[in-house]
Amino acid sequence: xxxxNFMLGSLALGCAQLPCALASKTKEWRYQFQSIKSETLEPMxxxxxxxxxxxxxxxxxxxxPALFERNQTRYEHWFDGDGMINQFQLEGNRITHQARFVAxxxxxxxxxxxxxxxxxxxxxxxxxxxxxNNDDINTANTHxxxxxxxxxxxxxxxxxxxxxxxxxxxxxPMTWNDELxxxxxxxxxxxxxxxxxxxxxFIPYMQQPLLMIYHIGADxxxxxxxxxxxxxxxxxHDFMVTDDYLLFLNSSCLFNKKNAKNYIAGYQWQENxxxxxxxxxxxxxxxxxxxxxPPQFVFHFxxxxxLNKNAIVFYAAAYNDAEIxxxxxxxxxxxxxxxxxxxxxxxxxxxxxxxIKIENTQVGLEFPQWNSALNTIFSVGYDKNIxxxxxxxxxxxxxxxxxxxxxxxxxxxxxxxxxxxxHQNKHYLLHSFYNYKKNISGLALLDAKKISDGPxxxxxxxxxxxxxxxxxFVV
Amino acid sequence: MKISIxxxxxxxxxxxxxxxxxxxxxQNIEGSQGFLYLSVYDSKDTYDxxxxxxxxxxxxxxxxxxxxxxxxxxxxxxxxKVFHDENNNGDLDVNMLGIPKESYGFSNDGGNFGxxxxxxxxxxxxxxxxxxxxxxxx
Numbered sequence: 085x086x087x088x089n090f091m092l093g094s095l096a097l098g099c100a101q102l103p104c105a106l107a108s109k110t111k112e113w114r115y116q117f118q119s120i121k122s123e124t125l126e127p128m129x130x131x132x133x134x135x136x137x138x139x140x141x142x143x144x145x146x147x148x149p150a151l152f153e154r155n156q157t158r159y160e161h162w163f164d165g166d167g168m169i170n171q172f173q174l175e176g177n178r179i180t181h182q183a184r185f186v187a188x189x190x191x192x193x194x195x196x197x198x199x200x201x202x203x204x205x206x207x208x209x210x211x212x213x214x215x216x217n218n219d220d221i222n223t224a225n226t227h228x229x230x231x232x233x234x235x236x237x238x239x240x241x242x243x244x245x246x247x248x249x250x251x252x253x254x255x256x257p258m259t260w261n262d263e264l265x266x267x268x269x270x271x272x273x274x275x276x277x278x279x280x281x282x283x284x285x286f287i288p289y290m291q292q293p294l295l296m297i298y299h300i301g302a303d304x305x306x307x308x309x310x311x312x313x314x315x316x317x318x319x320x321h322d323f324m325v326t327d328d329y330l331l332f333l334n335s336s337c338l339f340n341k342k343n344a345k346n347y348i349a350g351y352q353w354q355e356n357x358x359x360x361x362x363x364x365x366x367x368x369x370x371x372x373x374x375x376x377x378p379p380q381f382v383f384h385f386x387x388x389x390x391l392n393k394n395a396i397v398f399y400a401a402a403y404n405d406a407e408i409x410x411x412x413x414x415x416x417x418x419x420x421x422x423x424x425x426x427x428x429x430x431x432x433x434x435x436x437x438x439x440i441k442i443e444n445t446q447v448g449l450e451f452p453q454w455n456s457a458l459n460t461i462f463s464v465g466y467d468k469n470i471x472x473x474x475x476x477x478x479x480x481x482x483x484x485x486x487x488x489x490x491x492x493x494x495x496x497x498x499x500x501x502x503x504x505x506x507h508q509n510k511h512y513l514l515h516s517f518y519n520y521k522k523n524i525s526g527l528a529l530l531d532a533k534k535i536s537d538g539p540x541x542x543x544x545x546x547x548x549x550x551x552x553x554x555x556x557f558v559v
Numbered sequence: 560m561k562i563s564i565x566x567x568x569x570x571x572x573x574x575x576x577x578x579x580x581x582x583x584x585x586q587n588i589e590g591s592q593g594f595l596y597l598s599v600y601d602s603k604d605t606y607d608x609x610x611x612x613x614x615x616x617x618x619x620x621x622x623x624x625x626x627x628x629x630x631x632x633x634x635x636x637x638x639x640k641v642f643h644d645e646n647n648n649g650d651l652d653v654n655m656l657g658i659p660k661e662s663y664g665f666s667n668d669g670g671n672f673g674x675x676x677x678x679x680x681x682x683x684x685x686x687x688x689x690x691x692x693x694x695x696x697x
Contacts, residue, residue: 212586212587212668212695213587213695213697214668214670214695214697215697216659216661216662216663216697217658217659217660218658220697262654263654263655264654264655265654265660266654266658266660267654267655267656267658287656289672289673290656290673294656311655311656341671341672341673344671344672345671347672350672
């Protein structure tokens with residue numbers, strides 16, 4: 085997906101109150117970045133069509149920023165909005181939707197004040213209230229995963245928030261122990277084959293930039309944690325886990341807190357700064373290799389695989405630079421959809437020579453999801469010829485055959501992260517979407533082996549929910 | 560000419576010895592439990608090292624705000640640190656990276672992504688009409 089253009093919608097909506105030529109051009113599809121004013125969206129039944137498997141039951145939980153305005157002030161950056169958990173409950177062809185904001189400390193204080201109190205991740209707010217620590221501006225808006233019988237709403241700069249999976253009510257921040265309180269817990273934890281959960285926290289604003297590594301057992305109890313010093317504070321949003329290693333990409337988008345009015349404003353793309361691939365031994369938690377590669381900017385990795393004792397391959401949706409985060413997500417100018425999209429890159433790591441070979445597949449995609457059973461990376465994709473430049477496709481890239489196929493919903497349907505579902509030995513893909521011609525949100529289900537045939541079933545509702553980031557399907 | 564310079568020097572000397580009043584209001588206090596710890600420093604060195612504060616006091620916390628008044632301070636540059644010891648353990652509670660869990664503040668409300676530097680927190684005490692410092696706890 086072209087996330088850079090994706091943000092034009094958000095920014096154009098911001099322009100609704102400002103002189104901005106883009107506002108009129110993007111009028112039809114900007115509504116997906118409107119704020120939800122109420123704390124909850126009450127249950128609504130979707131209209132279904134097609135062949136929803138009768139025995140398919142479960143919940144699609146999705147998280148995303150859904151509140152961008154208070155008291156005539158609008159956030160400038162897509163990352164800033166308060167997180168809302170959406171729940172699509174599936175029982176065959178009966179599908180209902182409901183949603184609730186995560187009651188973070190920030191959300192509750194600002195609800196009571198009826199205005200923004202804190203400078204957000206990417207917006208400076210004039211206020212007497214300053215953040216005590218990173219959790220004061222925690223929006224819990226990026227991902228939602230199942231954890232025990234609850235959910236965790238995740239952000240990348242602070243604590244996870246515990247959510248009641250039945251009511252979507254917020255239980256409170258997840259504190260692993262006293263000394264870890266408020267330390268970042270990223271929005272992309274990963275489970276390994278043993279069921280252990282791994283995560284990291286990226287802490288670039290200390291005198292020495294740090295990573296906090298978290299190892300949580302299959303029983304969901306914290307096993308180990310350790311800080312690792314970084315050579316430079318390069319933005320990190322995701323990481324990878326293999327049988328023996330944790331892999332991090334220390335990007336070339338560097339943080340400097342000097343004069344930074346907000347977190348995003350502290351970052352600069354440094355084209356002369358090599359990026360680093362950092363390998364950490366899962367067993368000892370020691371750094372075993374740091375390998376320089378040409379400057380990279382990545383939000384999301386698909387996966388990493390150990391091919392043999394000395395070889396690892398990993399795949400990432402990689403950008404040419406960090407413009408998408410630093411500029412396009414906050415500024416409607418200067419977008420070039422032909423030039424600045426993420427494409428799937430393959431990184432071949434030779435541990436004996438400590439070298440990495442990089443291949444660009446030229447397949448444009450974002451929000452990659454790895455399905456190991458099908459050797460396929462599923463994602464959203466886009467059509468460069470569509471003027472709004474947003475994701476309208478679902479893409480499947482087979483890493484064995486190196487073939488990509490896709491289904492394009494057409495200009496008016498914006499596709500979101502597709503998730504794999506294995507049901508009665510059949511692989512499906514489930515994703516949400518927004519159709520700006522009909523002004524509806526909904527779900528689509530595809531046969532994962534026949535992506536190009538398009539959806540086998542769809543569901544839609546006369547309710548628009550803001551575009552989100554990530555989610556989980558929970559049976 | 561010589562006389563004029565001496566006169567100016569003498570005036571400056573007298574000014575530096577002038578006693579000043581300082582009023583400090585600590586705002587945004589979330590509750591009345593515990594104590595406020597307030598320290599006033601008169602140099603970068605003492606500020607950076609949290610040592611030899613010219614004023615160091617502990618005062619019962621009060622929800623919303625507490626005001627302190629001091630008299631007979633020499634004119635000069637000062638910087639203030641304050642924290643709210645909510646659980647009354649005598650310390651500002653922090654996590655393993657030193658990030659505070661309890662509320663704190665600095666003169667000029669300085670500091671982003673970390674404590675205010677002396678440069679951010681320093682203020683000049685020389686005009687009695689403007690000697691009211693407001694610190695918003697965060």
